[in-house]
Structure formats: C-alpha cells, structure tokens
Amino acid sequence: MNSTDAPVGVVRDLHVSFGRGERAVRAVNGVDLELRPGERLAIVGESGSGKSVLSLSLLNLLPKSATVGDTSVVEVAGNDMLHMSESSLNGVRGSQVSLVFQDPMTSLDPVLRVGRQLEAPLRRHLGISRAEARQRALKLLSEVRIPAAERVLDSFPHELSGGMRQRVLIAMALSGDPELLVADEPTTALDVTVQAQIIRLLTELSEERHTAMILVTHDLGIVARFAHRVAVMYAGRFVEEGPVDQIFQRPVHPYTQGLLASIPRPDLRSSGALLPQIVGTPPDPTALPPGCSFEPRCPVALERCRTEAPPLVVLDSGQQAECWRAGDAATTETAVAVS
C-alpha cells in the first residue's frame, strides 16, 4: 500500500435522508472517509446505523425518495458519483466499482442460467464476444475457487448452494476488474463455516488483485482478519475509525468498547459472568438528539454529551473518535452495564 497513491474512494460530508420535513429519516449524517488503493475497510454498525445506505451511496444506487446533502461528495476512482448522468454511472458501476449484496439466495435471476448472468456485465463493459466472455467467466469462477466451472455456468441459480451463489456474485462483481468492491453484509445469510470461507476469499482476492474493498457488517467477529481499517458507525456517523489492531486492542469510543466487550469469549463462560450488553436501543432516525447520539446508552456519559455534539478527536495511534471522553479513554476496561 503506497500512501501517496491517489485515493480510490473519497466521501465528504455525506448526508442522506428520506422523506421531508419533520419526519425525515436521516440515515447518513455526515460521513467522511478516504480509501487508498488496495486498502480494506470494514464498516461496522447495527441495523439502522445507516451502513447499507452508505454502501448504496458509493454507487449512487439510492432510490428516488432519497435526498442527498448539497455539500456531500462521493468520488470513486475519480468519478463524481453524485453528479454524473445515469448512463455514465452505468458505465462506472460494475467496471470501476462494484457492490455485492447481502442475500445470495435472491440476488440472482432465477430464470436465467448463471453463465448468462456472469457474462452480461463482461460483454457490457468490455464489448467482447459471447465466446470470449464465456472464457473469462470460467477464469473468474476459478478465481473465486469454484470447481466444475463449466457445469456451474450452465446451471440455474436454484441448483447452487448459498455459498456457491455468493462466490458467483463476487465473481460478477470482480468481472470488470474494479478498483473498489463494496460488500454489504455478504455473509449474513450464510452458514457460519461458509462465512469464514467467503471472508477469506475476499481478503485473498483483494491481495491478489490489489482491489480496495469495503466490507459492511454488523459482526465485529469477522472483521479482524479482513480489514486494514475499521470504522464504527452509529446513527449515521462514524463514531470511531482507525487501524484494525488499534480498534480491537484500544477502543476509544464507549460504543466500540461495548461492542467488543459483548463478543462472546470462552473465558467468560467459566467465570459465570453474564455476557455484557449495551442497554437501550438505537435512536429514532427521525428525531436525532442535538448532542451525542449514543449518550442515552453510554455508561460514561457526561452532562455536556447530551447537549453538545462531540468533536472529532484524533489520536497518535491513527484512530479518531467523536467523543467528549476520547482524551481520557486509553483504557480498555470500561464500566459496561451488566444486565
């Protein structure tokens, strides 16, 4: 990773909301991110944190009902995604940036053979013949470690297992040799054992092809071996961001600390302690509080957290967090409410 390379993905001040006025749902509330070529970022957040909307924004695949902030910027592989024409966007999607979705069971067209679906983006972006597309498709399938590639190409989606389908979808996403691959919860719908395989596959592919990747997930557990950097998302903002080992060993934001503390650990079982949890529920996206949105659930909240939005604190370790207590949070143990 050469830090002087131009970034492959830039997001500045991204605001995405749905609906208008009082009841507008503010899904993404000011996200900044920068991704270098070949870098792997994991965005971790629970349902409702806005992470899926964020991944859609990277390809500008938002529905008509979405409103994007005037000052928001999304630049991928040099393309100004928010201000391009639909036809130009179609040229970029699938070739310079791709998105892999969550549910492989329904993400493939059931009436078309896998080969047709895999060849389609190839022919569209590279303008090659059917035969050549088929050859490339075979190669792609082998890259995602699918055996018996010929037979898979001629099959229908319902004849393949979930894990196989997800590999096919990854192959489709990589067919244009994109500089950035976004994967939105690619393993959530799969078995635990298959999950690990898919994550490993993504990691290896990223290394082999020097493709930057963003993995969006709610599961901190799978992030450790995949990502270079981790961003923790809450109520539409990144509350903490930093290199993966720092985040895991020295989380700064109370939310991150809570998440890490609630990952099941073998040693807890023997001590008889209950699994820690973060009490409360995520905030209502139509009525976000003026101060820190995590405050109601935060075990170490101060009075000012409720009224003033916390500043971005940048630490030497390369982490940054939005918290009034970031300065004094070099601790790994935090008072976590045990229910």
Add this chain to the structure above:
Amino acid sequence: MGGSYVLRRLYHLVPTLLGVITLTFLVVRLLPGDPALYILGENSTQASVDALRDQLNLGEPLPSAWLSYMGSLLTGDLGESIAYRVPVSEILSSVLPVTVAIATSALILGTILGVTIGAVAAHLASRGRAGLDHALTSTSIVLEGTPPFVVALIAMLFFVLRLEWFPAVGVIDWGDVGGVVERLAMPVGVLAIGEVATIGRITRTSTLDSLGNDYVRTARALGESSVSALTHHGLRNSLLPVITMVGLSFGRLLGGTIVIEVIFSLPGMGSTLIDGIVGRDYPVIQALVLVYALLYVFVNLLTDVLYRLADPRVEL
C-alpha cells in the same frame, strides 16, 4: 422429460374428461318429466315424441345409454339437431372456427397489449410518475368491472350505429380475409379490452414486484440501465404469473364469446348455443357444452406446460 409430464397430465385428465362427458350426457336426462315430451312441447304428436325418445336413447337404461353415447362420441357422431335435422358435427364444423378465431385473437391481442401497458405502468410507477400510473390503474379497474356485453353495446352504439365504421351483420367468408377482419374487429376488440385490463393489472403488479427484487438490484449494481434491467430481468420473471392467468383468461373469453356473438350476430358456437337453448335443441346444447369444456381443459393443459417451460425452477 417434457413428454412424460404431458403424458402424466393427460393421464390425470382422464377422470375429469370422463366426468365432463358424463355431465353433458346427463343434461338431457335430467330434464323435468319426460325429456322427449319436454323438448317437443305439449302439442306434439305421440309419434314424434317416440321418435325423439328413440333418437336420444332415452328408453335404454343409464349405463348402456352412457356407453352408446361414449361410443358415438368416439366415432365423431354428435347426434342430430332437432331443429335443423342435420348432424350436429356439421353445424359444429362451421361454427367452431368462428368462435375459436374470436377467442384466440382476443386472447393474443389482449395479452400483448396488456403486458405492454402493464410494463409501462410499472415503469411509470417505479419512476415516481404516480399520476399517469394511477390513471391507468383506475381505467383498468373500470374496464374489469364492465361486463363484455355492456362494452359491446357501447361499441355498437358508437362504432357501428353512429359512426358506421364496421358492419353489424354479414356472413363469415373465410376466403375474404379483409371482410373477415372487418367483421371480427369489433367483437375481438371488445373482448380484448377486458383482457387488457386484467392482464395489465397483473403484469403491473408483478413487474413492480420484480423491480424491487434483489436480482434487479444486482444487475443495476453491475451497471445495467434501469430500462434494460426491466426488460431482461423484470419482464421475464413478471411474465410467469401472467402465463398462469392465460388459462383462466381463456375460460372467461369463452364465456364472453357467447354473448358477443349474439350481440354482433356472428355465426359461432355461442349464438348457436343460445338458439339451441331457446329452441330446446338438446343435442346441439349437449355437443356445444362438451366442446366448450374440452377447449378450456386443453388450453389449461397448454398453459401449464408453457409455465413449466418458462420457469426453470419447476420440473417439467
């Protein structure tokens, strides 16, 4: 293999077909009192009543009469019309093509138009053009609620009587294609309208469903334009429910042709049937009812096979 499915279905159809034939067989026998007397009326001679009773096998016990009926059906003998004194099969051969032509044309026209309009409506709805989409939906609700004979009357009023664009009467001469088209345009159009409405609504709902589907999302994420995604993925998938509807539509159309033929004075199965009912010409009634049922059953079989061919998830 495909063939075996068709055979299996035919095999399962046999009891239904037998039931259908038996039911039509019973039509004559369930008439009040003495069927032959009922048919010919009070003022008929004993001789003619006896002759009719012989002709219809009414004296024979039920089982053997049924067998004779089956036997004659298999040889293509549908009895003789009481009113016209010609074999019913002759009558059938001239009226059947008319009805089939009307029903099939209406089905094809209605399906093609319906699918197109439904897809357009779905596209409009997905792009947020609710106004136009609403208009289309409301129109189709009105059309669906309007029975064919009312549509026919309105059409008659305007196009035939007032504007005189189409002829109101006339024979069907299959040799004169232009004349046939002119003559059948209104009936087919009237019947097709109802189908356009029904099929349009189903296509619209089904296409909207598939537009939201994950595989369309995948295609878009890989750079496919929304129109292309709609036609490649949305349409093919949304057509599956439409195919299942085709069978039902044909049944409705068959019923519709009956009254349409009467209104437009067309020499088809329907008007012949009505004449037969009014004139108590039971051999004709029997035969026509049977043919209607057979047509419907076989179209449904065809639809089923078509569906299985179209949807790879279903075993053929």
Add this chain to the structure above:
Amino acid sequence: MTATATPLDVGQADTATVEVPPRFDMARRLLRTRRLQFGLAMLAPIALLALFEPLLPFGDSNASNLQARFLSPSLDHLFGTDALGRDVLARTVAGGRISLVVGVAAAFASVSIGIVLGTVAAYFGKWVDSTISGLVNVLLAFPGLLIGLTAVAMFGAGVGQVILAVSIAFTPRAIRLQRSLVLGIKSNPYMDAARMVAAPTRWILVRHIVPNTLSPMLVVASIYTANAILIEATMSFMGLGIVPPTPSWGNIIKDGEPYLRESWWISLMPALLLILVAIALHLIADGARQVLDPTEHDRGAK
C-alpha cells in the same frame, strides 16, 4: 440474551409485541382502508335504494304510459322513459333490487356450501377428498356463464332458478379455495398442538380452522357477488335469466337494445349502475384483501 447473540444485537429492548387484532378492531381497520371506503360509498346508496325500493316513491316500475314513450332524461324522468313509457329510473331501481338480491344470494350460497364441502374434503381426505375434488374439477372445466346457461336450460328461467344456476357456477371455485385454505392451516404447527391434546375433530374444525378461513373467504365472497351479478345480467340480457315482467338490469338493458341508437338511455342507465356496483364490490374486495393479507405488494395505486 444467549451467548450466541451477535454483539450489536444485544441490548435491544424487546418492546415490539405482535398483536392479533380482536374482531372489532379488524372491522375498524377495514373501514379505514380507503379503497373499502370508496367501494362502500359507491355501493351503499345503490344497495339501500334497491333494498327499500317498494317503500320509496319511485312510482310503479311497470306503469306504462304510451303517451310518454322514449322521453330522453329530464327532471320529470331522470333516466328517461322506455318503449312502453315506463320510467327508466323506477325500473332501474326495481331491477337493481332483483339483480343485487340474486347476486348476493348466489354468492353467499356458493361460499357457504364451499366452506362446508371444502373443509370436509380437506379435513377428511382420502376418498372423500377424491370424490369432492373430482366433481369440482369436472365442473371447473366449464366456463361459469356456460354452467349458468345450461342450468337454466334444464330448470327453466326465473329468479329462484337463476340463483341456483349461478350458485352452481361458483360453488366449485369456493370449494377448491376453502379446501386449499384448510389444507394450509392443517399443516400449521399449532394444529399438531391441538391434536396432541386430543381435541375432538369437530371442535378443532369449528374453533381453529374455519375461523381462519373466514377472512379470505369473505374477500372472495365480494368478488363472487360482483361476478354473480354480472353473469345474471348477461344471462338476462340474452333472455335466459330473469324474464319480464320481473325487471333486472340485464333484461332492462335487453329491452333497450333495439332502440340503442336513438334512445340510448334505456340500456345505458342500468348498464352504468351495473358497472358501478361491480367496481364497488371489487374495491371492497381489494380493500379487504389489503387489511386481511398484510403481505400485499401493491405499490403505487392506493
């Protein structure tokens, strides 16, 4: 929380409880659906007028006045007069009474028989099911109108016969629908629970199965009513349903047919009402379906 909970799911208070709406709550929700309201709004005045027709001052629907033939719609005669000088409005309302009664009677007869036989077929299975289903399949091979016409051909015309004829046309569909509904419920886990406590068959049927089929069957009853009215109208229009002097929308339209060109109001007024009632019933059915079947996907047209 169990130890296998994913880290971020923890702490979510389970505030959401699934509520099964009690009966009158359902009614209130039904009444709030816009489609249903619209449909009822269209239907109610017509239905009420038709129902109370003998008591209302519409005049005698059969009173002919040869001086006043073929009068076009005016304040005196809102729908004009027909070939015999009869007030078309009076005839239309009277005809509406018959048409609606026939439609509703036929539809509800079909649904009632359908519920009984469909449940029996699905619950007792084996040869009971085979027989009933076999008969249903045979009858379903005939288009509805055809069955109606054939039945009238056999039993003659008249209000009672028409109700019978149309019921025969719809009952097979109702049986098939109820049967598949019951089969679906039968395979539900809570049925096994009921069987495990050795609940008697009749009790299971009445308390568990049938009530759950009532909602979809009610929706279907609406549609059947609409179609029954339409079939009766078609049959009467061809002279093979309700015959004069009893008015029904179908035969009023038929009476007006020869004069379609000049005195179009004779046919078209009842036709208009026919269409309105059919649409109203369809809207009611759609509205009911939206409430009763929450998986409805219809986007856009609300």
